[in-house]
Structures are given as C-alpha cells and as structure tokens.
Amino acid sequence: MTKIKVNGALLAYNEVGSGSPVLLLHAGIADRRMWREQVDALVTRHRVITLDLRGYGESELPATAFAHHDDVAGLLDALNLDSAALIGCSFGGAVAIDTALAHPDRVSALALLGAAVSGHDWSEQTNDLWETLVGDLDPEDFAATAAGEVRFWVVGPEREPADVDPQLIAFATAMDERALAAELALSAVDVAELDPPAIGRLGELRMPVLTGAGAADVPDIRKLADRIAAEAPRATRLPDIPDAAHLLPLERPTPVNTALLDFLPH
Template sequence: MTKIEVNGALLAYDEVGDGSPVILLHAGIADRRMWREQVGALATRHRVIALDLRGYGESELPPTAFAHHDDVAGLLDALGLTRAALVGCSFGGAVAIDTALAHPDRVSALALFGSAVSGHEWSDETNDLWENLVGDVDPEDFAATAAAEVRFWVVGPERTPQEVDAELVAFATAMDERALAAELALSAVDVAELDPPAIGRLAELTMPVLVTAGAADVPDIRHLADRIAAEAPRAQRLPDTPDAAHLLPLEHPTPTNTALQTFLP
C-alpha cells in the first residue's frame, strides 16, 4: 500500500505491473480490496492502480470540500499520467463516468460493472424490494446496516444467503462495515456532485465503454447498464453474468478478468 497527496488529501492505493495505466474504483459498500482478483490478472499487461476513494479504506478525509471525480484526475496528475482507463463497480462506476465527463481528455476507456450513474433516482420497484427484503434498519447500527446491505446488494433479491459463498458474504460484510463509517464521516464534508449529473449526459462518453452487470443484481442496475450501452456512442454491452449480484468482479473474477483483458487497450 502507498499513499500519495491528491488535492490536499492522502489517498491510499496499491500499484503493480507495467504498461498502459488502469485505475480500479471500488463500490460504495467496499474499498480497494474488492479488486483482489483483478490486480494480478491485469498486471501482466497494465500498470494497475487500485484506489481507496477519499474517506474510504485507508484514504484520508480532510474536512475540506472536494469531488471524487476531481480526485481521480488529481491522482493522474500526482502519478505523472496523462490518461488512464477507468474500471468501476457500483459507486466506483459512477465516479468513473463523472471523471470521464468532467475530464474527458484524461480517460482512455471505461469498464463498468453494475455501475451506478449520478443523477439516477431509484425506482419504486427497487425501493419496494428493499422494504420487502430487509425493511427498516437502524442507520447507527453499522453491523445491522452492513448485514442488510450485503443481503440486498451482494446476495441480491433473487437469491438466498445459502446460495452465495459464505466467505464472500463475510468479506463483503467486513468491507461494508468500514464503508459505512466512511460514509458517516463523508456526510459531514462538502462533497461536490457533477453538475449537470451524468444521467442526462451519457451520449458525451465518446471513449470506448464496456458495460455489464450481474444477472442477480437489482433491476435498476441492469436497466442502467442497458441505458449506458444504448446512449454511449462506443459502448459494448456484455450479457449479464449468471449467478452474480452487485460485486460481480469479486464474486466471479474469471469472466470479469477475461472481459477486461480483452477490452482494455
């Protein structure tokens, strides 16, 4: 693990390999450890940088205003990189998209797994799924909230916990408990959003885009993958991966790595 100053904050990252640069951006329920199966696989051809976004994992959170997408561009500056391919999952996918819109000359390609999109409002269907599956949870109880989020996102509404690898569930729960503490701290800081948000600007993503999702993920995420693929001019939509939910790269690394090795420049 290395730390580097970016826009006034020390950000933590792992770096391995040589070649064209690739930055891995984690889900909001996780940290850079979710890419444990991708780092080595991609390092045979790429300079791979797995980043903890500001406030998450081992990255710092100074009490100053910032934007995650500006941090990604700042990381490129700090590392002396002109451009990089961005690989994102969930919230990390949203950050990758926002970076590509705010700093289009810095992003050579986007690979999106179960990506969120800034400005998207969750559907009534997804809200009802949450209510039916986990119901009310005390947000101050990190253990209970993490268990609920992992049940909803990592297991998924179409599977039972018994159908999912127990080690995956335990690892995701540990990451999410840490991420929830990060999000509580982030709520006290002015985090700037992309304006206007990405949901109405997907046609501006002119770089190559790879997009996919887990077949067991919530419907909104799969619909967003369809929308990104339909609106981004150079997007490639891979079929949803069977028996996979929101942390697709962690749950099914082999098809993820194959897709990335084929797609990344």
C-alpha cells in the first residue's frame, strides 16, 4: 500500500503491473480490497491501480471541500498518467461516470459493474424492497446497519442469505462496517456533486463503455445498466451475470474478469 497527496489529502492505493493503466473504484459499501479477484487477472496486461476513495479504507479525510471525481483526476496527475480506463462498481461506478464527464480527456474507457449514477432517484419499488428486507436502522449502529445493507445489496432481494457464500457475507460485512464509519465522517465534510448530475448526461460519454449488473441485484441497478447502454453512444451491455448481486466482481470473478479483459484496450 502507498499513500500519495492528492488535492490536499493522502489517498491510499495499490499499484502493480505495467501496460495500459486501469484504475478500479470501489463500491460505497466496500473499499479497494473488493478488487482482490481482479488484480491478478488484469495485471497480465495492465498497470492496475486500486484506490481507496477519500475517507474510505486507509485514505484520509481532511475537513476541506472536495469532489471524488476531481480526486480521481488528481490521482492521475500525481501518477503522471494522461488517462486511464476506469472500472467502477456501485458508488465507484458513479464516481467513474462523473470523472468521465468532468474530465473526459482523462478517461480512455469505462467499465461499470452494478453502477450507480449521480442524480438518479431510487424507485418506489426499491424503497419498498428496503422497507421489507431491512426496515429502519440506527445509522450509528454500524454492525446492524452493515448487516442490513449486506442483506439488501450483497444477498439481494431475490435470494436468501443461505444462498450466498458465508465467507463473502463476512468479508462484505467487515468492509461495510468500515465504510459506514467513513460515510458518517463524510457527512460532516462538503462533498461537491457533479452539476448537472450524470443521469441526464449519459449521451456525453464518448469513450467505450461496458455496463453490466448481477442478475440478483436490485431492479434499479439493472435498469441503470440498461439506460447507460441505451444512451452512451459507444456502450455495450454485458448480459446480467447469473447468481450475482451488487458485489459481482467479488462474487463471480471469472465472468467479470473475462468481460473486462475482452473489453479493456491493450
């Protein structure tokens, strides 16, 4: 692990390999460890960088205003990279899209796995599913909140916890407890959003885009993958990956890695 100063914050990252650069951006319920199944596959062809976004994992959170998408561009500056392919899952996918819109010359390609999109309003169906599966939680009870979020996102609404590898559930829960502490701290900092948000600007994504989701993920996420594919001019929709929910790179690494290697520029 290395730390580097980016826009006034020390950000933690790992870097291995050589070749065309690829930067992986983690889900909001995780940190850079979620990419452990992708690094060895991608390093055969790429310079692979896994980042803890500001406040998450081992990255710092100074009490100053910032934007995640500007941090991504700042990391590329700090590493003397003109551009990189961005791979993002969930919230990391939203950050990747925002970076591609705010700094289009810095992003050579986008691979979006279960990606959120800034400005998207969750549907009533998704809100109802949350109430049914999780209900009200005390945001300061990290253990209970992590258990609820893992039930909703990692297991998914169409499966039962017994259907999912218990080691995956344990790892995801540990990452999420740490991420919840990060989100509580981030709530006290001025985090700038992309303005206007990405949801109405997907047609501006001119680089190659791969978008996909787990077949067991919440319906809104699968619909967002459809929308990205329909509106981004150079987008390809990966078929939903069977028996995978929101952390599909961890849960089903083989089809994810195959798709990424087929898509990413050499």
